[in-house]
Amino acid sequence: MKDEITPASPDGIPGWGGFEFGRRLGLQATAVMAATGALGVLGDVSAAHAATKSSTIKIGYVSPRTGALADFAGPDNFVLNQIRKASYFAKGITIGKTHYRIEITEKDTQSLGNVAVQVTQELINSGVDLVLVSSAPETTIPVATTCEQYKVPCVSTVVPWEAYWGGFSGASISPQGAATGTGPKYNSMFFFGVPQFAGTFVPMWERVQKMTKCNTNVAEMFPNDADGNAFRAAFGPTVSAMYPKGGYNFVDGGAYTDLSTDYTSMIQTFKTGGKGGAACDLFVNAPLPPDFQTFWTQASQQNYNPKLATVAKVMLFPTDAYALGSLSNNIATDAWFTPYAPYKSSLTGQSANAFCALYQSQGNGQWVQSMGSTYSLFEIAIEGLKRVKNPHDRLALAQALQTVNYNGMCGPINMNFKSSNPMLASPAKGIGMIMPVGVQWKPGSTELVGHKKYQWSQWVVDNSLNKHVPLNGTLEPTNA
């Protein structure tokens, strides 16, 4: 089977040339598999044989329940509980003339790539028909590449599509930012990529520039890891290509080591590294969560106060904001799921708002973005199963998943969307795009979802990419 490739942009976005996006994580997975490979293959064959006759569909769900990425999996128990109550999962699904029960097995990666490979192999050995995986390239790439190797269908989310695509051998990202090469056969995903990060952040920069007359120097805090190097290579060039009139000057803080204890030299660079020795009034990053806390505290100590901080990968969750306290005020980030969108579950019809309100009323704390994307993984699983004649036919199921097109908790998802708009089109078959909005952390209010007031909440301040989501807050500078 040959994958059809849709170029991401007719003009192209420079900056991807020669860059190995996520490749290292894919290689890491291969190495771990080589170490435990022989056992895995034996188990795989016998399990697959047993599964073909079974009247149970086994779904494996992999996420980082513990470790540095644990916040992403925070709502897993609640979401899985809701999923298991939905009719397809509680009563089963009829495919052809056979009635199948659906069984979900959950696995924790401890936020480690090698553990992610091991638990995926355990799932495959136990004969799963489908693997669902969420949260950050460190988790999803090893799981997806392992599934590809063992020919088991897999759906990923919460991973930039460029990192996902680049994780497979034979697939790469062209200098124009398009998906090239031969894509995976057994994998699909939904999320967004670097152009959407730019499309969410830059409109907020433009508005703050009008408000504060601030300069166009952009501080970039990108670590020396898979995500960081990817952003370093792609973010600035993508912004410059998409907003040629913006005149943004990117100041790289340097490829620092993850979990550093001191960022004063980088802060010094941001304070004086702009054009003509000016400070960088705009700030963007993609660090590990503990590093952002250390950096942002030290930035405050060192009197570096950018006019607007637009952060990726951190400050996605309320716990991050609570930990930073008052330093969280008006930090902006992206949100791929909010309770304020008019979306609803394709399984039960429950609205995104009711879903989040229920989460909060059960004493789980404030809603988090990943609950929507995790929920949609299971919606997509059902959409895929509806399209096959035999759920144990792995290739058929994988191909069905690559063409899923439905409306659910995260809005419309089309895994094979052909469009002249490069923002919305699938970069390749099997990649569905969802459109994030810009949010800012501000003190909570009873006006928000569930009429519950929390210390810090995300307010939707920019919907340039997704007009479905209404604004409920006003964009303000991070530091006046």
Added chain:
Amino acid sequence: MIWVNVIIQGILVGGFYALFACGLSLMFGVLKVINLAHGDMAVVAAYVAVLLSPHLHIAMLWSFLVVVPIFGLLGYVLQRTLIQRSIDRDPFTTLLVTFGLSVVIENLLLELYTANGRTVDIGSIIAQSWHPGSIVYISYVSLVVLAIAVLVLAILQLFLSKSRTGRLIRAVADDREAAQLSGANYKHIFGIAAAIAFATVALAGIAYGMMTQFAPTSGGVNLLFAFEAVVIGGIGSLWGTLVGGIALGVAQQFGAHLNPQYQVLAGNLLFLAVLAVRPQGLFGKKTALA
């Protein structure tokens, strides 16, 4: 002014390294034990502080008042039971035992408290700083940590040179057999030294938890820096440890100023250079190596 700032920030970071390395230096100098579980002990102290404070109804800032004595006791007990027994066998056993201890601690913490990061929350003071002028900003917390490091090392130095117990510790460190012949109970003396070492590591662990997030596996990287500080300063010299920590901190800041990529590398290069040129360390005695 940039270089002044590099040096000032380096000294501040170095103060933390020195505080962290102080216990390691003592264990190394007196007991001749390289405690590979040193970093993990600091992490345990931070966990104890975070978990105990709500129960004791005290602010986390003051948790050290409780945690430090607990760790002193823990140090004495651990020394008299586990570590002493391994010393009695041979030096390699202590390496294996403390390494084993490190693995056990990390996995226990992982099992009990998951791998999630935590912080010793001391409120908004953490973000505040003193601005003496120009581009120099000095974080209050880092300044206090540096002051504590100097204070702890000064008290220890005084204690070792002036008090009876301190002199006994030095006697045992210099020549165990001779001290034993003169009637010193060296096992008890070792216990006291270990208690002091563990008390300082508790302080370092809590300071670390204030400055950044910690997780069960955070001990390793700090152990490396502490070890480098001890070796640069010279084994067996407490003031050397302070100077070693500061030298390491300044070297790292210097590297980071060139490019944040070189932050850790610059520290390691200094460590290698000292090992090559002056293996006994800046303040070490040649005999300490024997």
